[in-house]
Amino acid sequence: MLLLFAPLMLLISALIVRRDGWGVFYVHKRIGRNGQTFGCIKFRTMVKDADQRLAQILATDPVARKEWAACQKLRNDPRIISGIGHRLRQSSLDELPQIWNVIRGDMSIVGSRPVTRDELVRYGLAGQLYMQMRPGLTGPWQVGGRSEASYEARIRMDVEYFRSWSFVQDIQITAKTALMVLKGRSPGAF
16 A cells, blocks of 8 residues: 555655645654554644644634634644645545554554544543554544534444444445545544
């Protein structure tokens, strides 16, 4: 997969550099199998000072603060690099560098969405299930209308995936993901 997508990844890197300067990757600490922390790699889709901008937005905008608390996302996020950032997110191409996480063994092709330690707390007792499997490049949340679902619904999707895991289900999720990427958008992504 890395060789297959290398030309596309080089093109995306060049577009990010052209639009917002060097630093094409964003590495965020996520929790993997057995509670191990790993650096989850993505193409950078936000401006370089995104963390500071988020802090400012949350400190001054109660509506945004409420949305962030509920979803860990902002629907109209001003931190996203104009032009390329939205396109990468809509197509999920921002996640292509996670192929390297799969090669390293941090992630699998299909699994739950990679979460932060703060997010894992929201899983409650289901957090133990989460830590039994590797998070995936794709999974039930990614193909199941992710933005329309509440955070609790996303957790339920992950729990159901854990409990009913099968190779056939992984093939179905992989096929759905491929179709979404070929169509150029992930349903509900923002």
